[in-house]
Amino acid sequence: EAQVTQNPRYLITVTGKKLTVTCSQNMNHEYMSWYRQDPGLGLRQIYYSMNVEVTDKGDVPEGYKVSRKEKRNFPLILESPSPNQTSLYFCASSLKQGLGEQYFGPGTRLTVT
C-alpha cells in the first residue's frame, strides 16, 4: 500500500530535550516536506527536500533541522524544543516539486512542556 508513515504519533517532552520525528514514504517520490498545523493558521511548511541531499527552508524553519540521506526518509529534528513548537506535524511527499498531489502522513502530535 502506497503510504507516508510517521513516528511517533504522539510525543510529550520537556523543553530542551532533543527529539526526532521520522518520516518514510514507499512511493519513490522525489519531493518531501514537513508542515506544522496550528489552530487558525492552517498548514505551514517547515522544510522541504527536492531530492536526496537537497533540502531548503519553508515558511517557518526556525528551531528545526532536517536531513535527506535516502530518498524514502526525511526526519525532522528539534535540537532544543520549546513550548512554542507544541503543534501537530505532518510529513508529505509528492512525485516532484510543485506538481500534483501531496500525500500526507497521519500526523505527529507534539507537546513540549
Next chain:
Amino acid sequence: TQLLEQSPQFLSIQEGENLTVYCNSSSVFSSLQWYRQEPGEGPVLLVTVVTGGEVKKLKRLTFQFGDARKDSSLHITAAQTGDTGLYLCGRYSWGKLQFGAGTQVVVTP
C-alpha cells in the same frame, strides 16, 4: 497574513442541507487544490482546478475556479455526516504548496 483566505472558518449544518465554502486570494493562481482532513488523519486531495471558469464534480461535491483565477468555491449538495472534516485549499507558489487556514465543516444527523 494568509495568502489564501478561506471562509467561513466554521460551518455546522444538518444532514441533507447544502453548503458552500470559499477560497480567495489577491493574486492569481496557476492552479488550486482542495483537500479534506478528517480528525486524526492527514489531508487528502479531493481535486485540482487549473483553468479559469473550470467546474469539476466529485459525486455531491462541485468545485469551481473563478474566471480570473483568484478564487474558488466548493459546494456540497445534500451533505452527509461523512462530509464532516476540515476543508483546505492550497496553491503552489514558487514550487511550494501553501494552504489557507481551512473551513471546519460539521454535519449533524
